[in-house]
Amino acid sequence: xxxxxxxxxxxxxxxxxxxxxxxxxxxxxxxxxxxxxxxxxxxxxxxxxxxxxxxxxxxxxxxxxxxxxxxxxxxxxxxxxxxxxxxxxxxxxxxxxxxxxxxxxxxxxxxxxxxxxxxxxxxxxxxxxxxxxxxxxxxxxxxxxxxxxxxxxxxxxxxxxxxxxxxxxxxxxxxxxxxxxxxxxxxxxxxxxxxxxxxxxxxxxxxxxxxxxxxxxxxxxxxxxxxxxxxxxxxxxxxxxxxxxxxxxxxxxxxxxxxxxxxxxxxxxxxxxxxxxxxxxxxxxxxxxxxxxxxxxxxxxxxxxxxxxxxxxxxxxxxxxxxxxxxxxxxxxxxxxxxxxxxxxxxxxxxxxxxxxxxxxxxxxxxxxxxxxxxxxxxxxxxxxxxxxxxxxxxxxxxxxxxxxxxxxxxxxxxxxxxxxxxxxxxxxxxxxxxxxxxxxxxxxxxxxxxxxxxxxxxxxx
Ligand code: HEM
Ligand code: HEM
Ligand SMILES: [Fe+2]
Numbered sequence: 522x523x524x525x526x527x528x529x530x531x532x533x534x535x536x537x538x539x540x541x542x543x544x545x546x547x548x549x550x551x552x553x554x555x556x557x558x559x560x561x562x563x564x565x566x567x568x569x570x571x572x573x574x575x576x577x578x579x580x581x582x583x584x585x586x587x588x589x590x591x592x593x594x595x596x597x598x599x600x601x602x603x604x605x606x607x608x609x610x611x612x613x614x615x616x617x618x619x620x621x622x623x624x625x626x627x628x629x630x631x632x633x634x635x636x637x638x639x640x641x642x643x644x645x646x647x648x649x650x651x652x653x654x655x656x657x658x659x660x661x662x663x664x665x666x667x668x669x670x671x672x673x674x675x676x677x678x679x680x681x682x683x684x685x686x687x688x689x690x691x692x693x694x695x696x697x698x699x700x701x702x703x704x705x706x707x708x709x710x711x712x713x714x715x716x717x718x719x720x721x722x723x724x725x726x727x728x729x730x731x732x733x734x735x736x737x738x739x740x741x742x743x744x745x746x747x748x749x750x751x752x753x754x755x756x757x758x759x760x761x762x763x764x765x766x767x768x769x770x771x772x773x774x775x776x777x778x779x780x781x782x783x784x785x786x787x788x789x790x791x792x793x794x795x796x797x798x799x800x801x802x803x804x805x806x807x808x809x810x811x812x813x814x815x816x817x818x819x820x821x822x823x824x825x826x827x828x829x830x831x832x833x834x835x836x837x838x839x840x841x842x843x844x845x846x847x848x849x850x851x852x853x854x855x856x857x858x859x860x861x862x863x864x865x866x867x868x869x870x871x872x873x874x875x876x877x878x879x880x881x882x883x884x885x886x887x888x889x890x891x892x893x894x895x896x897x898x899x900x901x902x903x904x905x906x907x908x909x910x911x912x913x914x915x916x917x918x919x920x921x922x923x924x925x926x927x928x929x930x931x932x933x934x935x936x937x938x939x940x941x942x943x944x945x946x947x948x949x950x951x952x953x954x955x956x957x958x959x960x961x962x963x964x965x966x967x968x969x970x971x972x973x974x975x976x977x978x979x980x981x982x983x
Contacts, residue, residue: 522868522872523595523596523599524600524601524602525601526591526602527591527602527868528605528872529591529605529612530588530591530592530872531588531872531956531957532588532612533584533587533588534588534864534865534868534869534951535951536581536612536615537581537584537585537588537861538944538947538948538951540577540580540584541944542944542948544574544577544578545937547565547570547571547573547577548937549937550565550570551570551571552934553934554567556927556928557924565627568633569626569627569629572626572638573623573626575635576626576636576639577619578853580619582853582857582861584615585857585865587611587612587615588864589722589861589864589868591657591658592872593721593722593725594658594661594675594676595661597662597665597671597672598662598664598667599666600661600665600666601661602661603660603661607656607657611653614653615650625640625643634689634703635703636703636706637689637703641690641692644689648686648687648690651683652683654679655683658676658679659676669735670739670743671721671724671728671735671739672721675718675721675722675725678714678718679718681713681714681717682710682715685705685709686706688705688706689702689706697765697766700764700765704757704760705757708753711856711857712749712753712756712757712823713749713750713754715856716746716856719815719819719860720749720788722860723788723792723812723815724739724742726808726812726860726864727791727792727796729867730796730803730805730808730867731796731798731799731803731809732803733795733798733799737798741791744787745791748780748783748787749784751780752777752778752781752783752784753781753784754777755777756774756777756778756780757774758770758775758777758778759774759775759778759833759836760774762774762833762837771833774831774833778827781831782820782823782824782825782828785819785820785856786820788815788816788819789816789819790816791816793816793817796809804876804878805870805876805878807866807883807884807886807887808863808878810884810887811860811862811863812860812867814855814859814887814891815855815856815859815860818851818855818891819859820855821855822848822850822852822854823848823852823855826847827848827852830845830848838909838914839905839909839913842905842908843901843904843908844901847898847901850898850901851895854894855894859891865951869951870954872958873955873957873958875955882949885946886944886947886950889940889943889946890940890943890947891943893937893938893940893941896936896939896940897933897937897940899932899936900929900936901929901933903932904926904930904933907922907926908922908923908926911926
């Protein structure tokens, strides 16, 4: 940690983990409901549990991105954050909006638009919150002593994510138009601007952890950003097949979304290649695990499993089934949750001055959570394919098909339990680090100046 103001990241990361636990609880409620044990139905009906589960996911990821930005932007801009106080106020208002939204879902105050269930009045609070955040990091970057590609891509991702929230706030009488613009938020976030955020976090972590030159890492970041936009923007068409939009979207959506995995493949190759190229091993091995894990799993969950149902010929059958849920889990986990975990794993020892990254616990947290999530994805895949076959090919009634796949949710719950063990271990490790220290630990964390070739690579530290 170079600047004391970077400490503000800690509270965002702590909140992040807390909200993930809450999300997991609602996941289990739905998992049991899918097995036929829906005892909580009268208190927490499936729709409320689902909205809470997915919105908490989005909120904790955004909280993680914000924490990451409060850490990265001062470091990349080479100055303190514009206002630490404003950052804490922004954090408090974010928590407030989250609590009101979740309580609202349980009281029936929601909009039945998947992922955008937060009622419009609350959206205005979200806008105020995000403006506070963007102003704080944006001003810091503008007044900074340097402007790096990593910082620029991160800022571009954050600002465009904020702008893309707006189309989801417009009122339409038409269901088609409402759906059309809903995807500008949902799709253009996860398959567009969030990828910029992910790419910049990857780049930051790779610079810190592998020792490869910044120039090399940032050059490839541009290439990835290019491929992302080339495929991702028109790739939105894969959500326009069956919502009442013109027929040409079948072709446009099919072709461009089929190219989207290339951006994720690029990120996987990027992370692995930089890791192999790095002559230096940072002692925080587990942070590198999460970083490279993100590259690889984002390709598997988003790229490979996204491609599996993106062509209209396939999507005709899989649309809105558990196949979608299968892809949704590994894509969100592989691309965005792992990079937030990578940021936490890297920054926590820097923030607290306690280097608790070795030992069995952080590594077991990594392996059990990832293997658990792969298991959940597998169980959902089997359930999803069975559902598609029974319901869409054989014409079985929706509820009868759901009953037939109940058994697969037993497997899912087992895998989810393994996953949860990993998250508990991660949280224990987080708590063991204690609170951030007040003095910035400058010496141990400065990005190394280029050193004469005679210096042994292993002797340097980040
Ligand atoms: C990290 C990136 C990604 C994330 C987080 C993600 C997540 C999701 C989620 C949550 C849904 C369900 C949305 C809803 O119904 O409201 C979805 C749908 C979909 N995704 Fe992705 N996705 C990602 C990347 C991709 C990619 C690269 C492709 C294609 C190659 C893809 C193809 C699809 C398709 C075709 C659907 C529609 C499924 C249906 O018709 O029910 N996704 N994705
Ligand atoms: C660990 C315990 C978890 C369990 C038991 C669980 C279970 C579920 C269930 C049963 C659904 C509803 C599927 C349906 O609509 O029928 C769901 C939805 C979803 N969950 Fe989870 N989940 C868990 C954790 C997670 C995590 C960690 C993530 C992300 C990183 C996640 C992402 C999602 C997404 C994106 C959806 C919506 C999928 C769609 O659009 O179809 N879940 N989850
Ligand atoms: Fe999409």
